[in-house]
Amino acid sequence: MRILLDAMGGDNAPDAVVKGAVLAAAKTEDKIALIGPKARIYELLAAECPDGIPQNLMIFGADDVITNDDAPVKAIKTKPNSTIVTGLNILRDGLGDVFVSAGNTGALLAGGLMICGRIKGIDRPAICSWYPNLNGGVSMLVDAGANAECKARNLLEFAFMGSVYMEKVLGRKSPKVGLANIGAEAEKGNTIVKKAYELLSESDLNFTGNIEARDFTTGKCDIIVADGFTGNIILKLSEGIIMHMMKILAGDIPAEMALKIKKLSDYSEYGGAPILGVSRPIIKMHGSSGPKAVMNGILRAGEYARQNVVGIIADQIK
């Protein structure tokens, strides 16, 4: 596999990305191509590898950067030499197997759609996000914010794509799908959710019914399905509460305990989450990713490509 890595994406780029790439290169035989300003990346890489740059690390030049302040669609159109556009072009052309970035999520989504296109049969792609639970495990939240407006059919597609990913990449057999709702009963919720409940019930997925917000953190489901508006609120609210709680507790709890809580909003070890529904594999890492998170993102991306998740989704949706 050849993994395309946005060297300039995220708050700690390019340093953390280069360091993460070096860590990953020692753990995989996949090829890792850093995409960024060649001279600068080479310099960082050389400094990081005094004994020589690993064979499976390479650099593809791209001199421009899409920042988080850039409007996604406009940026894709006006920054052809950005790392994201360059990476996605290479991905589309088959010269790379998966694109990994900690950069502008909206630009990754828009660029994925504009450059690589949708999987045929999938109406709307989704941004996935890991949702750690209090038993130390993790669920996947789909959609975490790509689609503020959804149809019931979209929620079914999210559940389906999430199930393929969780089964193939995380090895969860027959992953449990829960529908985020305001009650356990089938007749609860708004029109879209009620209709989605029906569609999910009729599907071949392992649909376990509605999941109430009180249970999001219990690890009851492998996949929590929501429209992008609700999903984004779930994600940001959870992060917000845990972050604020940490402030209240700071200094008053043992370090070990603080770490345990911090992990609840720490997605780094899960290695970024996929943008599902685009015709080529894309992994979005958290903007604050450090070297270890980048390493995990790269390793997970290799698995994502190797398991042919996109191909399986495309085949089964036909």
Next chain:
Amino acid sequence: MRILLDAMGGDNAPDAVVKGAVLAAAKTEDKIALIGPKARIYELLAAECPDGIPQNLMIFGADDVITNDDAPVKAIKTKPNSTIVTGLNILRDGLGDVFVSAGNTGALLAGGLMICGRIKGIDRPAICSWYPNLNGGVSMLVDAGANAECKARNLLEFAFMGSVYMEKVLGRKSPKVGLANIGAEAEKGNTIVKKAYELLSESDLNFTGNIEARDFTTGKCDIIVADGFTGNIILKLSEGIIMHMMKILAGDIPAEMALKIKKLSDYSEYGGAPILGVSRPIIKMHGSSGPKAVMNGILRAGEYARQNVVGIIADQIK
């Protein structure tokens, strides 16, 4: 004021309700009418008041109870002698000024609508909920679950009604209204939220723009406006995370700190929240209310009625 109190509502009824009524009776000159099975309530009351039952406490008989398992609309129709139906009938007839209950929220809402009716000009009533923040203050969340489906106009009404309540009952001058959304910019969110942003901007309310989920716990706004689906998810998710966090931390943090965190999901001291939009004042207390919470609910209810919030809403919406 005469406060009508559902003696049989909530997990700890009737004991906690009777105790709360006795506590409140000592703090107010308002009359408090306990609604429940006469003999049983009298017995509890007598036991609680060995030196005699306070002059401002009385009992209205009602022998049936609507439980949390009852379907709201059906229960209102088939249990005419329940404490909720009895209380709402008395309220409608003007023999009481406000109805307070820790019972079935759906039944209170349905009963309020069926028995007392809507405020003219208000399309949909809302269930309010207190949302404590990490600075020790509290915001009000409207709607916390009455309307799984909303129009933009409804959100404007929620904001308006919440503003009147916060100003009149909590004494917050020109209370700040935030619209729960997935981004700060005006163009963020789904169709309904975008339209609501416009309506709020054009209104006379102190609209401070969108509020992102990360800021719900910061006390940035006095009123957080959301459709009932989103609002209910916000409320239950917040409760869930804090509850689970407390489990993780149990025993590892100082008692004082634990209390501070527990307060974040403890609405008892705010004395129940109003159901706004019904033509007569109704306060819903948390199902798990103990005596102190009931006391606060009663005191707040007196203020709610005294400030003529419903009358002001009705006048201004014309």
